[in-house]
Amino acid sequence: MMTVVYHIFTVATATLPAIWSPAIAFIAFTIQAKIQHSNLLSTEQAFTSLALISLVTIPAESFMVAIPHAGACLGCFTRIQDYLRLPCRTDRRGGPLPPPDKALPSATRSLHDVELEGLTSKPSILHAENVICLKNVTVCPAPATSPVLNNITLTIAPSSLVMIVGPVGSGKTTLIKAILGELPCESGLITVTPAPLAYCHQKPWLTNTSILQSICGLHGDQAVDERWYKAVVYACCLEEDIKLWPDGSHTIIGNNGLMLSGGQRQRLALARAIYARRNVLLLDDVFNALDAATMDTIFTRLWGKQGLLRKLNSTVVLVTHSTKHVHLADKLVVLDKGRIVQDGSGDAIGSGAEALRDIMLEPQQLLEKETQSPREAKELFGLQTNEQDLARRTGDIEVYKYYANSIGWKYTALFVIANIGYAFAVAFPRE
Numbered sequence: 214m215m216t217v218v219y220h221i222f223t224v225a226t227a228t229l230p231a232i233w234s235p236a237i238a239f240i241a242f243t244i245q246a247k248i249q250h251s252n253l254l255s256t257e258q259a260f261t262s263l264a265l266i267s268l269v270t271i272p273a274e275s276f277m278v279a280i281p282h283a284g285a286c287l288g289c290f291t292r293i294q295d296y297l298r299l300p301c302r303t304d305r306r307g308g309p310l311p312p313p314d315k316a317l318p319s320a321t322r323s324l325h326d327v328e329l330e331g332l333t334s335k336p337s338i339l340h341a342e343n344v345i346c347l348k349n350v351t352v353c354p355a356p357a358t359s360p361v362l363n364n365i366t367l368t369i370a371p372s373s374l375v376m377i378v379g380p381v382g383s384g385k386t387t388l389i390k391a392i393l394g395e396l397p398c399e400s401g402l403i404t405v406t407p408a409p410l411a412y413c414h415q416k417p418w419l420t421n422t423s424i425l426q427s428i429c430g431l432h433g434d435q436a437v438d439e440r441w442y443k444a445v446v447y448a449c450c451l452e453e454d455i456k457l458w459p460d461g462s463h464t465i466i467g468n469n470g471l472m473l474s475g476g477q478r479q480r481l482a483l484a485r486a487i488y489a490r491r492n493v494l495l496l497d498d499v500f501n502a503l504d505a506a507t508m509d510t511i512f513t514r515l516w517g518k519q520g521l522l523r524k525l526n527s528t529v530v531l532v533t534h535s536t537k538h539v540h541l542a543d544k545l546v547v548l549d550k551g552r553i554v555q556d557g558s559g560d561a562i563g564s565g566a567e568a569l570r571d572i573m574l575e576p577q578q579l580l581e582k583e584t585q586s587p588r589e590a591k592e593l594f595g596l597q598t599n600e601q602d603l604a605r606r607t608g609d610i611e612v613y614k615y616y617a618n619s620i621g622w623k624y625t626a627l628f629v630i631a632n633i634g635y636a637f638a639v640a641f642p643r644e
Contacts, residue, residue, distance in 0.1 A: 231270040232638040235263060304394045306405045344408070344493060344528045345369040345392055350401035352384075352391045360399060361387045363551045372526035374516050374541060378533055379548035385532040386415075388548070389497050392530065411491035415498040415532075417482030419470040424455060425462040428484045442488065448514040448521045449484040450507050451477075475502035480511070487521070494522070494529045501534055508535070516541045 239254065239262070246253050254262075345368070352362040361384045369375050377385050390396045391403060393412060419427055428445065429437055446452055454477060458464040470478040479499050486494055500508045515522045516538075522529060531542075539545050547555035617625040 228274065231274045232635060234266045234270050236638050238262060238266060303397075306392075306394050306403045342370070343368045343404075344371050344406050345530070346402075346404040347391075348402045348404075350391065350403055351399045352387055352396050353399050354387060354396065361551050362391065365401070365553060367546060367553065367556070369528065369530060369544070371528055373543040374522075374529045374531065375544045375546065376531050376533055376539060376542040377546045377548060378536055378539070383548040384551045385548055386497055389495050389530065389532055392495060408492035409489075410493045410495065411486040411489045412495045413482050413486040413497065413499050415479075415501060417470070417478055417485075417499075419466060419473075419478060419481065421465065421468045423460075423463045423465055424451075424458070424481065427466060427481055428488050430485070430489075441490075444521060445484050445488045448487065448511065449480045450510050450514075451480055451484060454480075476504070476507065479503065480507075483511075487515075490525070492528060494527055496529065496531045498532050498534060505537075508537075512538045512541060 239259070242254055242262075245251075347365050347367040350362060350365040350367075351360045352365075353360050365388065377388060379385050387396060389412075391398065392405060393410075394403075394405075425437065425442075429435075429442060446455065455461050455464075464472075466472050466481070470481065473481065479502050483496070483499050486496070500511070503511070514520055516529075517523070543558065545555070545557060546553055
């Protein structure tokens with residue numbers, strides 16, 4: 214509340230003198246002339262008064278406007294200082310180095326057998342028995358908070374697809390961040406073979422560049438591996454989207470993918486991670502915005518018998534909310550309340566499909582699953598759609614009614630009166 218009052222005060226003191234000073238000065242002079250029966254304001258006096266008022270109010274306005282900006286700058290410097298004084302980040306993960314001749318080709322090198330149809334299997338790129346190993350790991354998301362992961366023990370073999378499933382808040386994303394080294398362990402040990410690694414977040418960060426540059430990460434005269442690029446685009450179901458865009462692969466996606474849908478952003482980020490050709494891929498729920506048909510196609514093209522990542526012998530850790538494709542996983546890990554409740558092959562755990570689905574649902578969702586009728590769900594969907602349609606209306610009186618109903622008619626009336634007064638005060642010196 215104090216912050217709001219402070220902002221109102223600074224805005225008022227900065228703008229009111231310049232806006233209202235001419236009107237108030239001339240009204241006061243007119244009233245004084247009427248009371249004292251003296252001469253009214255002449256043209257010379259009016260212009261002289263306006264010049265004097267401007268000489269005083271304009272610098273005062275600039276000074277008052279600068280005060281909050283100066284305060285904001287000081288606050289920024291304080292935050293920068295706090296950041297610079299933080300202790301250096303220490304990677305507490307460990308592990309043996311892989312042989313230098315076993316790494317995948319870099320994204321800048323040409324690879325002749327990258328097409329999905331002609332890609333041949335390669336031996337495992339890592340010599341270690343396990344690429345990632347967690348032993349009795351406990352992780353807290355922040356200091357002085359309760360653990361999100363408790364006593365986790367997990368091994369991930371090379372060239373395997375490991376799917377991590379569980380309900381919301383079970384610690385799936387925390388586990389990925391711990392493997393990345395972004396969250397320290399309170400206890401236990403995480404061992405990661407230091408191999409090239411790619412990470413794809415469920416809400417990816419995208420730069421304001423073209424589709425091609427977003428996937429390939431090109432700089433300067435760096436060349437595109439066309440065959441590999443086409444194979445990745447095909448595997449991520451981006452071919453049809455690129456054909457529909459006016460500029461194809463050179464379409465600018467906007468800041469953080471503003472021009473793309475949620476599913477397109479996720480597929481683009483997935484393509485970027487795959488194009489990098491890293492030994493290990495960490496994928497954090499990258500399919501949550503995709504429809505079922507698109508997700509099925511991508512899973513088949515990446516992890517089917519002839520899938521792109523299968524051909525490359527990539528090690529993939531996939532966090533997902535869906536249990537539909539657990540049969541493709543070499544290993545399935547089920548998390549619940551920060552603990553591993555099931556750990557085994559996808560086929561073995563997937564045989565108890567109904568129990569697995571119940572683990573994935575929150576208690577409230579289970580209740581709704583049992584009690585909500587199709588008619589009620591349809592009515593609820595229709596109500597939400599109407600509210601969204603009303604919120605999206607633009608270009609007519611309805612949008613102003615929507616805003617007025619949101620803030621209340623009393624504040625709407627004050628807003629209108631303030632705008633009328635502002636228009637009068639600005640136009641008064643010109644008349």
